[in-house]
Amino acid sequence: MVHHRAQADIVEGQPVNGKAQSTAYKAEPSAQNSEQGGAALTIKGVGVDYSTAEGTFTAVERVDLDIAAGEFVSIIGPSGCGKSTLLHSIGGLIPPTRGEVEFRGEVIGEPHPDRAAFVFQDYSLLPWKTTLDNVALGLQFKGVSKGERRARARDLLRTVRLEAFANSYPAELSGGMQQRAAVVRALAMDPDILLLDEPFGALDEHSRRQLGVEMAELLTTTGKILILITHSLDEAVFWGDRVVVMGASPGHVKEVMEISAPRPRAVDFMLTDEFVDARRHLLELSRHDLDGEPEPAE
Numbered sequence: 224m225v226h227h228r229a230q231a232d233i234v235e236g237q238p239v240n241g242k243a244q245s246t247a248y249k250a251e252p253s254a255q256n257s258e259q260g261g262a263a264l265t266i267k268g269v270g271v272d273y274s275t276a277e278g279t280f281t282a283v284e285r286v287d288l289d290i291a292a293g294e295f296v297s298i299i300g301p302s303g304c305g306k307s308t309l310l311h312s313i314g315g316l317i318p319p320t321r322g323e324v325e326f327r328g329e330v331i332g333e334p335h336p337d338r339a340a341f342v343f344q345d346y347s348l349l350p351w352k353t354t355l356d357n358v359a360l361g362l363q364f365k366g367v368s369k370g371e372r373r374a375r376a377r378d379l380l381r382t383v384r385l386e387a388f389a390n391s392y393p394a395e396l397s398g399g400m401q402q403r404a405a406v407v408r409a410l411a412m413d414p415d416i417l418l419l420d421e422p423f424g425a426l427d428e429h430s431r432r433q434l435g436v437e438m439a440e441l442l443t444t445t446g447k448i449l450i451l452i453t454h455s456l457d458e459a460v461f462w463g464d465r466v467v468v469m470g471a472s473p474g475h476v477k478e479v480m481e482i483s484a485p486r487p488r489a490v491d492f493m494l495t496d497e498f499v500d501a502r503r504h505l506l507e508l509s510r511h512d513l514d515g516e517p518e519p520a521e
């Protein structure tokens with residue numbers, strides 16, 4: 224069943240210089256994960272301003288979100304609404320201008336690959352290293368011995384059916400294969416949080432759907448917190464325990480939608496009423512973004 228939490232139910236708007244109102248949220252961890260012990264990751268009033276030649280630019284106004292251990296959260300929203308900025312703040316790459324991000328009660332102040340690992344759209348594999356060495360790379364920084372890191376990297380490559388390409392270089396792999404390698408490279412670090420910034424965005428629609436289904440079990444049974452930025456409504460609903468819908472100018476949370484189907488989900492989930500209803504609702508929400516119309520007054 225799909226639960227919408229309409230903005231009016233949960234938002235305390237604050238006028239900002241007479242412009243758009245901010246959206247402050249207190250979203251609860253999904254029912255599916257709440258038995259795992261409440262929020263592990265707390266995003267408390269996080270806002271990010273950038274300094275530009277024209278002055279201060281507010282990319283993210285204010286976001287509040289509690290995420291439970293093992294929860295999968297998808298983030299969607301129009302281009303430029305601050306999705307990547309927020310993700311970078313969660314991972315410690317960009318310090319928030321306002322508020323803070325806490326993991327298990329500890330403020331995340333700087334990047335820490337044991338805690339949060341990123342997977343970006345452009346694969347970011349090192350072209351001069353083999354697939355195996357790319358996956359093993361992070362373990363080197365953790366001080367794992369050469370033999371052990373190669374063994375662990377080989378095991379991980381097996382989980383994404385890339386063992387036969389262990390000694391190939393990234394340029395010899397397809398886009399989907401490179402992205403599978405990039406995902407297991409991040410998993411090799413055994414982070415508490417996996418941050419996925421449009422990881423399948425460079426792939427054609429067929430490949431990204433196939434990869435999504437293939438990786439569903441691997442990614443969603445890790446017990447890690449997963450946060451996925453995507454422009455694909457299908458992906459957002461297919462993966463997420465919750466879908467966070469962001470709006471722009473400045474970046475804020477418009478709505479949080481809960482998707483209750485258990486994970487890992489098979490491709491048949493896309494044919495269910497829950498999937499179709501959720502997708503339709505998200506499409507309606509983003510219609511104004513797609514039409515290029517201003518958002519309705521909040």
Ligand SMILES: Nc1ncnc2c1ncn2[C@@H]1O[C@H](COP(=O)(O)OP(=O)(O)OP(=O)(O)O)[C@@H](O)[C@H]1O
Pocket residue numbers: 273274275280282300301302303304305306307308309
């Ligand atoms: N380093 C920076 N300095 C100034 N402005 C920035 C900087 N990085 C991002 N911005 C601006 O902040 C806003 C949010 O950018 P961000 O990349 O977070 O959005 P996004 O929702 O991830 O966009 P997309 O979906 O297109 O990737 C945009 O208007 C962008 O131009």
